[in-house]
Amino acid sequence: MANILVFAETRGVVLRKVATEAVSLGRRLADASGGGEVHALIAGPPGTAQKSDVLGRFGADVVLAVEHQGLATFARESIAATIAARAKSGEYRAIVLGFSAQGRDLGPRLAAKLDAPLVSDIIDVELTGDSATVKHPGYANKVIITLVVTGSPIVLSIRPSAFGAAEALRTARVESIAPAIDPATSRVKVTQVIEGSKGRPDLADAPVIVAGGRGLKAPENFKLVEDLADAFGNAAVGATRAVTDEGWRPHADQIGQTGRQVSPQLYVAVGISGAIQHLAGMRTSKTIVAINKDKEAPIFKVADYGIVGDVLEVVPALTKAVREAKQGH
Amino acid sequence: MKIAVCIKRTPDSETRFRINASGSAIDESGVKFDMDDFASYAVEVALQMKEKAGSGEVVVLAVGPDTVQETLRKAMSMGVDRAIQLKADATPFDGLAIAKALAAEFRTGGFDLMLFGKHAFDTSEGVVGTATAELLDVACVTAASKLEIANGKGSARRELEGAAEMVEFSLPAVVTIDEGIARPRYPSLKGIMAAKKKPLESKPAQLGTPRVTVKNMALPPDRPPGRIVGEGTGAVAELVKLLQTEAKVL
Ligand SMILES: Cc1cc2nc3c(=O)[nH]c(=O)nc-3n(C[C@H](O)[C@H](O)[C@H](O)COP(=O)(O)OP(=O)(O)OC[C@H]3O[C@@H](n4cnc5c(N)ncnc54)[C@H](O)[C@@H]3O)c2cc1C
Ligand SMILES: Nc1ncnc2c1ncn2[C@@H]1O[C@H](COP(=O)(O)O)[C@@H](O)[C@H]1O
Numbered sequence: 362m363a364n365i366l367v368f369a370e371t372r373g374v375v376l377r378k379v380a381t382e383a384v385s386l387g388r389r390l391a392d393a394s395g396g397g398e399v400h401a402l403i404a405g406p407p408g409t410a411q412k413s414d415v416l417g418r419f420g421a422d423v424v425l426a427v428e429h430q431g432l433a434t435f436a437r438e439s440i441a442a443t444i445a446a447r448a449k450s451g452e453y454r455a456i457v458l459g460f461s462a463q464g465r466d467l468g469p470r471l472a473a474k475l476d477a478p479l480v481s482d483i484i485d486v487e488l489t490g491d492s493a494t495v496k497h498p499g500y501a502n503k504v505i506i507t508l509v510v511t512g513s514p515i516v517l518s519i520r521p522s523a524f525g526a527a528e529a530l531r532t533a534r535v536e537s538i539a540p541a542i543d544p545a546t547s548r549v550k551v552t553q554v555i556e557g558s559k560g561r562p563d564l565a566d567a568p569v570i571v572a573g574g575r576g577l578k579a580p581e582n583f584k585l586v587e588d589l590a591d592a593f594g595n596a597a598v599g600a601t602r603a604v605t606d607e608g609w610r611p612h613a614d615q616i617g618q619t620g621r622q623v624s625p626q627l628y629v630a631v632g633i634s635g636a637i638q639h640l641a642g643m644r645t646s647k648t649i650v651a652i653n654k655d656k657e658a659p660i661f662k663v664a665d666y667g668i669v670g671d672v673l674e675v676v677p678a679l680t681k682a683v684r685e686a687k688q689g690h
Numbered sequence: 691m692k693i694a695v696c697i698k699r700t701p702d703s704e705t706r707f708r709i710n711a712s713g714s715a716i717d718e719s720g721v722k723f724d725m726d727d728f729a730s731y732a733v734e735v736a737l738q739m740k741e742k743a744g745s746g747e748v749v750v751l752a753v754g755p756d757t758v759q760e761t762l763r764k765a766m767s768m769g770v771d772r773a774i775q776l777k778a779d780a781t782p783f784d785g786l787a788i789a790k791a792l793a794a795e796f797r798t799g800g801f802d803l804m805l806f807g808k809h810a811f812d813t814s815e816g817v818v819g820t821a822t823a824e825l826l827d828v829a830c831v832t833a834a835s836k837l838e839i840a841n842g843k844g845s846a847r848r849e850l851e852g853a854a855e856m857v858e859f860s861l862p863a864v865v866t867i868d869e870g871i872a873r874p875r876y877p878s879l880k881g882i883m884a885a886k887k888k889p890l891e892s893k894p895a896q897l898g899t900p901r902v903t904v905k906n907m908a909l910p911p912d913r914p915p916g917r918i919v920g921e922g923t924g925a926v927a928e929l930v931k932l933l934q935t936e937a938k939v940l
Contacts, residue, residue, distance in 0.1 A: 372850070372853070377851075434855065435850075435855060437830075437832075441824075461851060462833065462848060462849065462850040462851060463850075465816050465820075465832055465833060466820060466830075466832035466833070468817070468820075469785070469786075469789075469816070469817045469818075469819075469820035469821035469824065469832075470820060470821070470823075470824045470830075472786050472817070472821055473786065473789065473820075473821045473822075473824035473825050474824060476786075478784070478786065478901040478902050479785070479786060479817060479821075479902070480815070480902055481809075481815045481816055481817060482814065482815070482816070494905065497814070497815075498814065498910070499812060499813055499814045499815075499907075500701070500705075500707060500716070500811065500812055500814065501703060501811060501814060502814075502910070503707050503909070503910070504707055504709075504716065504907050504908070504909060504910075505907070505908045505909070505910055506783075506904055506906075506907050507904070507905045507906045507907070507908075508783065508902050508903065508904060508905060509902075509903050509904075509905045510901060510902050510903075511901045512901045548828070548829035548859055548860045548863075549829050549830065549831060549857050549858070549859040550857060550858050550859070551855050551856070551857050552845070552856045552857065552858050553855070553856040554850075554853060554854070554855050554856075555853060555854040555855070555856070556852075556853050557852040557853045557854070558852075561852075562852075563851040563852035564851075564852075565851050566851075568939075569939070593940075602869075605869075605870070606873075611870075612835060612849075612868075612869050612870030613835070613849045613854065613870075615869060618703055618727070618811075619727055619728065619869045620869055626939050627933070627937070627939040627940075637703065637704055638703055641703075644913065645910075647937075647939070648933070648937040648939050649913075649916070650929065650933070656918065661916065661918065662915075662916070663913050663916065664916045665913075665914075665916040665917075665937065666916060666917065666919050666929055666932055666933070666937075667916060667917065667918045667919060668918070668919055668920060668921070668922070668925045668926070668929060669918055669920075669921045669922075669925075670921055670922040670923065670925070671922070674922065674923055675922065675923055675925075675926065678923040678926045679926050679929065679930070682926050682927060682929075682930045683930060683940065686930050686933075686934060686940055687940075
């Protein structure tokens, strides 16, 4: 019998996908222990508690709703204090959150506040009594590390999309709780939130990613990458570090060892050589397509399908063909 | 301003890894080690801040065995003023155990700013910096992609998934450094000579008890070999067909 505390993250009042994955993992861990409860803590501005139904649908028994105007943006100190206070007042075997911009910040705070062991960015976990066996990719995804963790509660942040979200229908009981510290007293204050590119999914959520490299030759040629992404319809646009260092694209678009780690259904590498540091961020993609004029380029070693050719010619042709395929020609 | 930067000694990212006979560590034979990437950005950020201010001190710290002294010297050859080794027989995987040693040192250090990498190449955990901040009970910005300190206050940008936030924070503070801020400079010959005479202090690390330990390591499976569909625009039709019928992603 293990109770699991989950932090179900939101942005504004929108529940993030990794939140349902975290709740779903919480359910799995509670069930595997012989039936404990899953408590999902959700924090945001008034109205956030409406998301309780969704959390119940993915297996939460109790939703702990923290609603406060000061939580409209990411109030890290207040949220960490609130989760830690709750963890101290209950018997929890594990605290689960996403390895996201929020979870990356909250996980270590919780570990330090609770003096609890923590593993970030996990892809598998098994709890047995007071010990846990956890898998986590290290060395920029080049080594899968199995860790043994002693102590309870354990703090776990999960790699987005690694666990999936399975429905486990429940009607969650909603409990309102107050923030443990007033968000207004935080030493770190959000002054502005800058919204990203219009209408495109984030790299972590996109089923298709079209990424461009220096082979595109000039920033304006990224239009070809954008057009191909538009043809797929549900695609995000990524880039190599060569390109972000040149300032052709923002660093937030960078994929690889020091950029984002992605694992879409389809990854299209356009004018990318396939340096080891780039592969570190995308080699677990389901299907990889590469277009490069150099048939010896290392990207072809990981690509399921390759076209040897000039991106300035091949990409527009591919865009047209994908558009036609989508329209059912 | 007094700035500390915590740096880790990690394998070079070009390494093709093998697992050693114990099964629980990488085979280090022939592997080159250097300062971890994000920590090297943090060193550069600190040096630029000091240069801009025209005064102040930059100190680097590393927890680990004597091999970390080479990494500390490298930071000093880039321009860092002095170094502290918090000596341990081995570097534990457990980030909280390392954070405890650093926090113990920082309690008396009087630093305005303590910089870390967003995550270390080997652990890829992203724990040590933010945990140290929490142990010290100071402000913390995790994974900053822009950073500025002015008038005793800090401001930073953080990338969120598909968005970004701007934050302001009080000092003293911990900031962990993300991609996009800086690339590390190369040490100059003069810098390398000067570094030999800069102070490197070594004292025992007050590590926490590690509770996260490595059981084993394995290499991920190779991808099955792919194929070249063809050359030029003539191959596009075949590629689209394969994406529809074989990969079923279109
Ligand atoms: C510590 C460290 C961390 C790093 N982190 C990252 C990271 O996170 N992400 C990352 O991407 N890189 C990273 N790098 C950089 C990496 O080593 C490479 O330099 C980078 O990935 C190269 O980008 P690229 O493929 O766009 O450029 P290049 O390597 O220059 O490749 C361009 C490719 O385009 C092809 N090409 C040229 N013209 C055409 C044309 N007309 N049509 C078709 N093909 C053409 C060429 O054949 C070539 O293969 C890192 C490096 C270090 C040292
Ligand atoms: N042994 C260490 N000594 C000094 N700094 C470290 C050590 N380990 C990690 N760090 C710092 O903490 C950052 C994050 O490491 P990690 O939490 O292991 O991903 C690194 O980029 C370094 O700045």
